[in-house]
Amino acid sequence: MDLVLLCVFLPLVTVAWGQYSDYYYGPYNYGDNDEWVNVYRQGFNFQCPHGQVIVAVRSVFNKKEGSDRLWNYACMPASQSLGEPTECWWEEINRAGTEWYQTCSNNGLVAGFQSQYFPSVLDREWQFYCCRYSRRCPYSCWLTTEYPGHYGEDMDMMMYTYDYYIRGATTTFSAVDRDRQWKFIVCRMTDYDCPFQNV
Numbered sequence: 001m002d003l004v005l006l007c008v009f010l011p012l013v014t015v016a017w018g019q020y021s022d023y024y025y026g027p028y029n030y031g032d033n034d035e036w037v038n039v040y041r042q043g044f045n046f047q048c049p050h051g052q053v054i055v056a057v058r059s060v061f062n063k064k065e066g067s068d069r070l071w072n073y074a075c076m077p078a079s080q081s082l083g084e085p086t087e088c089w090w091e092e093i094n095r096a097g098t099e100w101y102q103t104c105s106n107n108g109l110v111a112g113f114q115s116q117y118f119p120s121v122l123d124r125e126w127q128f129y130c131c132r133y134s135r136r137c138p139y140s141c142w143l144t145t146e147y148p149g150h151y152g153e154d155m156d157m158m159m160y161t162y163d164y165y166i167r168g169a170t171t172t173f174s175a176v177d178r179d180r181q182w183k184f185i186v187c188r189m190t191d192y193d194c195p196f197q198n199v
Contacts, residue, residue, distance in 0.1 A: 036072050040065035041119065047112035047129050048075035051084055054110045054166050057147070057184075059155040067122040067178035069155075073113065078133060079163055081191045085131040090114065094171075097121035103168030103185055104130030107137055107194075110166040122178040128168065137194035138167055138187035147184070151177035157184060164188055 038044035040062060048054060056074035061067070078085075088111065094100040096118040104110060112129030148155040151174045159166070168185040 036070040038071055038115070040068045040070065041117045043114075043116040044071065045112070045114045046071075046073050048073075052077050052111065053131070054112070055159040057155065057157045057182075059148075061148075061152050061154065061179055063152065063178075066117070066119060068117055068124070069179075071113070071115070074158075075111070078109065078165070079189075082133040082136055082189060084133070085111075086134050088129065088131040091128045091130055094126045096123040096125040097173060097175075099170075099172050101168075101170040102128065104128055104132075106130075106132050107135070107189075108132045108167070109189070110168065123173060123180070133189065135193035135195075136189045136191075138165075138189055141167065141185060141187040143170065143183045143185060145183070146181040148181065151179040151181060155182070157182070159186070 037046045052075040054073055055076045058072045058074075059069045061069050087106070087108075089108070091102060091104060094102055096116075108130030109132075110128050111131045114127040114129065115124045117124050144157065147157045164186050165188070166184050167187050170183050170185070171180045173180050
């Protein structure tokens with residue numbers, strides 16, 4: 001009897017695994033030799049290759065280096081169902097020393113980061129590099145947990161589920177620790193064009 005059940009359920013498990021096993025992104029390639037995209041107290045500009053979006057963010061904090069962080073990013077191609085990016089742009093600057101919330105306008109997805117360090121506030125200003133895919137619209141959006149879990153800790157945020165995309169972030173800034181915690185805004189995108197846009 002057990003052998004009969006095994007013969008019945010094994011093909012079902014195999015089919016289910018085949019349907020969902022590719023819905024995991026990792027492991028991530030953070031670029032050449034896992035090097036950082038910046039040095040302490042310096043600005044940087046990181047953009048994914050054309051047609052790719054940010055899927056992972058890594059960072060380490062160093063109080064002795066002006067309470068600054070080293071950053072690295074991983075990119076992966078957007079789903080083929082989205083097609084090619086139709087437009088890319090830099091969003092408005094998020095000022096150093098303040099809390100902020102921002103999503104890519106025009107239903108864009110985050111495909112890069114630009115940042116400049118300000119020693120007067122021991123913090124960075126930020127810009128998102130966003131790309132729009134035709135007129136696809138976000139849905140099923142949610143906020144990740146805080147990265148890092150506590151101010152001053154290392155940070156390693158990864159998108160584990162395929163077809164979810166980073167659309168922006170909200171950050172809090174500690175005037176005591178001179179560090180930020182991030183919550184990333186993550187959404188799915190429709191497989192069809194939509195008649196509306198976000199602001």
